[in-house]
Amino acid sequence: MKTPICYKYWDECVDSEDIQLMWNDAEVSKEWTDAGESFGQKVHLSRDPDGQTYLTQTEMRAVAKIVVDRHFKLQLDPDMLCALAEILSDRQLLAESYDKEQQETKIGIMQIAPATAEWLAREVGYREYEIEDVSLLYKPFVNVYFGAAYIKWLSDHDGIPRSEQYVVRAFKGGIKKVNHKSTIKYFDRYFSVKRSLPPKRTQTKYDGRNLTPDILSIDASTEVKEGIGWIYWESIVSDKDMDELWENPDVLKEWTKSGQRHGRVQFSRDSERRSHLSRVEVKAVAEIIVSRYFRGKVQPGSLAALAEICSLRFVYGLHSHTGLMGIDYPTALWMHRDLGFGAYEVNSVEDLFNPFVSMYFGAAYYSWLSEYQGRERSQEFVIQAYMGGPDNVNLQETGPFWKKFQEALGYYNERKRARWSCYIL
Template identity: 55%
Template sequence: MAASFYYWNDCVDFQDMEAMWREPEVSTEWLHAGETKGSKVHLSRDPDGEPYLTQTEMKAVADIIVRRHFDSQMHPDMICAIAELESDRQPLSTKLYGKKTKETALGIMQILPKTAEWLVRDLGYRAYEVEGNPENLYRPFVSVYFGAAYLKWLSNFEEKVRSEEFIVRAYNGGPIKATHKSTLSYWKRYLSVKESLPSRWFVGPSVNIACSSTAPAVPATQNTGVDYIYWDSKASPEDMQQMWSHSEVAKEWTKSGEKRGKVRFSHDGNKRPYLSRIEIKAVADIIRSKHFSTRGVKPSVLCALAEMVSMRFVNGAGPRTGLMGIDYSTAFWLYMELGYRAYRVDSVDDMTKPFVSMYFGAAYLAWLSEYEGRERTPQFVVPAYLSGPKNVNHQETGPLWLKFEQALSCYEDIKRDPGNCTIL
């Protein structure tokens, strides 16, 4: 093996190195370890002397690659968990595949050179060069880029939206073995590893369930160097007009210096866009009044559920997509089978639009309220929304209900009627 890395600078180009230094958790870790910006940064080494990425470094590489090349449509935790399973985060890891072909997978994501070349040649993934130089797959950013590209391809294998389980098992054994018993243990290990990853979501006062403030943690008028995402790119002109017509929203936006046609989302300290509580209340009010007034879906309940599943992040939190945590396949089912067609759903990106996510979240909530043809109690509907209707067990899901009540208290006073929280 010709590749040999002692420093980050040996396996990362200048642009990627600068991106790593811009990640707050990475720069903090490196500075605490005695590294200095402008000098070479040491790679960590295991007892055998093999270099590896710390979990902080691995998270940063995955975050950067996803933001830069995949429009945040893929969750970095999937990449991190797979890297853990495939290589223990060792960039120089190799693995022999196939007794006859004797092909060798390389790098953190254990990519076969022929797979990388196929991704370049047939699918157009050309951000990094690998043709004629497969050893580039030992470089962390290159390996993660092609690993993410392969995961992206698997997510729509044979033009069908695939589940996380299918994607992960197919990554391990190929699409043919995605449902074979041989990949089941890999899936179980993946779930265990992913659950143990350091949390990346519960940070900053703006995303705490405690109802301490409705103000943005990073005011939109501050010059923070954030590349802002705009409301106007995530909502229709009609919905934006409705937001401007909402007195509390107009007051908040005007105070923050926002202009019609170019309204910025608030961003937290890690540059992630989120809704203020005033904004999320307004979205819930509008969706309810326009589309669910006869169903009686309560805006405060929608807000509380959003608080729990996404912490009000536009792109969602953890494995859940968007504000209400509704995935594309569920939204498409609600659209096609149940006739909820006020908003189109053409791709997973649509689920990161606040009004779209709120609409299908309300639709799913309405469906759960009459699950299997029976009128359901709030104590069933809330855990069913959060963990699936077939997984509701009042003893085991009781903590979910208590967390929901805590979140709900941010949006309405439930002390006046203890023990009775009406949803519909």
């Protein structure tokens, strides 16, 4: 198919919040300013000698970083998106290619087929954008979002962690051709491009006139000023769950000491501003979920230890693991629809970034594994199965997951107050 779409300005294919985030990138703002663009005015898209619109390397890196920070933090490397965009489309917004074998047209910067985007939204839970109109895939943030989602799915599909080479070759040629000689050249080129990308630089802010270390335009939205990603518990957690957290004496003590207040409780943030839970918070969430739904079936300390090794307590999760407990959307949806675990709704991947939702489905999966195939299973089996799949358990060898789990238990197995005494490990 040949698209009739023609973009001249960034503002025609990117919403105002994303434009502000682009200006907030020091390298982009310098590049745009040097090219004669002005903050608050329409920004021209670059064109190659053939008149095709494309993203510069600087713009591509900024888009990739924003998408990863917003939806895939700690799970994907933005440079992977940048290198793939280079070899797939030369960073052209309106690039199209027809795959004869699969009989589909791939479009945009990341060369995403409409059917792939629809499948990612419908089956894998990536629903930030509704693709009711195929033309939306030509928009850079939409296209890169689905490209990143596909990379994330490829990185651990069938429950098996995949190498970078596997992901790149599968992205280009499909899973069936991942070991075919026709895809090796794409990985070689990808690796060369990724290695040649300029080093990452410390970000500064743009105030609409000057580049400054910590100042944003006063016209920027609150979300932009506060950064990408959730900062406050209340932005994703229900009032009921927040009330129970405040009632937990250890959480109350920690939050009071750190100056938190009702209605505006901040997640802890590391040096790179990545949101995570404290161990006190993880333990409290586990205790609440177990007390409500899994009394006598799983111990809160075990769930907290799993959160430690799955995600290092990061809200978004870590690497191929989604959310606090590393439960992906298809697994959560299966447990919700087929196994009757319906206490929390799960309509998209975003729902699993809610610590309570992730903990609930983590506990559900733990409970299901404890009686896998109708047999009562040991905790070592459950932990190995939780981390690597029930068909990959080898109890003859003490694997790294079990060792890490035992170490993590040390953070959570201290004696609790009488309220939780029935769950002492």
